[in-house]
Amino acid sequence: MPVPLLDLKAQFATIRDEVVPALMAAVESQQFIMGPAVGELECAVAGLCRTREAIACASGTDALLLPLKAMLAPGDEVITSPFTFFATAGAVWNAGGRPVFVDIDPATFNLDVEQAGDAVTPRTRAIVPVHLYGQMAPMERVMSLAAARGLAVVEDCAQAIGARRRIEGAWTMAGELGTVGAFSFFPSKNLGAWGDGGMMVTQDADLGARLRRLRTHGGAKQYHHDEVGTNSRLDTLQAAVLKVKLAHLDAWNRARRAHAAAYTEAFADLDGLTPPPTDPANEHTFHQYTVRCGRRDELVAALKAAGIGCAVYYPKPLHLQPCFAGLGYRAGQFAEAERATREVVSLPVYPELTRPQRDEVIDTVRRALR
Ligand SMILES: Cc1ncc(COP(=O)(O)O)c(C=O)c1O
Helix, strand or coil: CEEECCCHHHHHHHHHHHHHHHHHHHEEEECEEHHHHHHHHHHHHHHHHHHHHHHEEEHHHHHHHHHHHHHHHCCCEEEECCCCCCCHHHHHHCCCEEEECCEEECCCCCCHHHHHHHHCCCEEEEEEEHHHHCCCCCHHHHHHHHHCCCCEEEEEEECCCCEEEEEECCEEECCCCCEEEEEECCCCCCCCCCCCCCEEEEECHHHHHHHHHHCCCCCCCCCCCCCCECCCCCCCHHHHHHHHHCHHHHHHHHHHHHHHHHHHHHCCCCCCECCCCCCCEEEEECCCEEECCCCCCHHHHHHHHEEEECCCCCCCHHHHHHHHHHHCCCCCCHHHHHHHHHHEECCCCCCCCHHHHHHHHHHHHHHHHH
16 A cells, blocks of 8 residues: 555545635635735734734745844854754854754754753854754743844744743743744645645844845835845735634644554564654644654665655765865764764654554554564
8 A cells, every 4th residue: 555755635535624714705805915814824823822912924034034134134043953944044044144063862852952062152143943843942041042142043943933941930932932943844844735835933023023024125115125035925825725724723733643653662672763752741743643763764665665755864974975075074963963864764744644554554664674
C-alpha cells in the first residue's frame, strides 16, 4: 500500500464543503487585494498566538525578512541555527545582516541557547530561534539571554503554528514572546494555503504598524512613502482558505500527535533508530515526525521500495552552503548539526493518515532495521 509523505487531496476532501463556498464568496466580492478575509484571518491568528498584532504577508520568507529589515543596520550580526530551511538565514542576509551560526541541541534539533550566549558580540542585534519540526525552542532561555544582552528575537515559527510551551506553569504560544513571530502558510505546513502566504505577529503596536507599512511599499497613506518597503501582501483568496482551515488546526495538530505517539511506541525497541524526543515542557505539533537512524540511507531505500514517502530535512547545514562560503565556516564546526544532516529522515505524519497506512509505515521501518 503506497503511503505519501503528505496527502493534501485527502485533507481537501474533508473540508471541500466549507472551503469552496468561502473561496467563491471572496471571488464574488472581487476584492482580491486586502479584502475582508485578510483582516479576519489576522484577528484569528493574533487570537491563537495571543499577540496584539498579526500582519499577513506574502510568504514565511517575507515574514522573517520584513522584521529583520526593520531592525538591522548593514553588517549587524544575527545568531541562528545552521540546521533549518534556507530561508531562515537567507532572510538575515537579504535584510543586510550577517548570519552567525551556533550548533543545535541534539535532542530537539533546536538552537543551543548556551552557545548562542557565547556567540554574542557588540555587533549582535538579534537571535532567530527556529521551532523546528513543530517543537518550540526554549523561549524562556532565549528571552532572558536577549533581555540580558539587549537583543531582538525573531521567532521562526514557520513549522510551528499552534505549538506551545509551558513556561513558569503557564502555556506560551509559538510567536507570543518574541519581538516578532514569523509564520509560513506554504501548502505543506500544518496550516497551509493554496499557494504562498505568511504572517508576522508581535506584541509591539509600533512595530506592527511599521510592518504593515513595509508590506505596502513603506507607506501608511497611498502615494506617500516614509521608508522603502515592498509588495508583500497575502491574497484575499488565500486568507479565505486559511480562515476555514484555521478552525481545524487544533484537531489536525492533535491527530499528528496521535500518529507520532503511535510511531514512537512502535519504534521503542528498535536499536538502530531514535524517535524524536519531545521536551517535557513542549506540546509538539509534529509538522514533521523526524527520526534519527545510523543506517539512514538503507532505511530511505527500503521506504522508497515500499512506496512510502519520506524526506530528509535537511541534507546540508547552512554554514556549509556555497553561498555562505564567505562567512568562513568549515566542516566539523557544528558537529551536532552536521550529524543530524546525516541521520535524520521524516516519515508520513499528516492528520488524514489512516491506521492501515500508519501500520504499513511501522512494518516497513521495522523490517528494514531488523
Ligand atoms: C523553518 C522555515 N523557515 C522559513 C520558511 C519559509 O517559508 P515560505 O516557504 O513560506 O517562504 C520555511 C518554509 O518553508 C521553514 O520551514
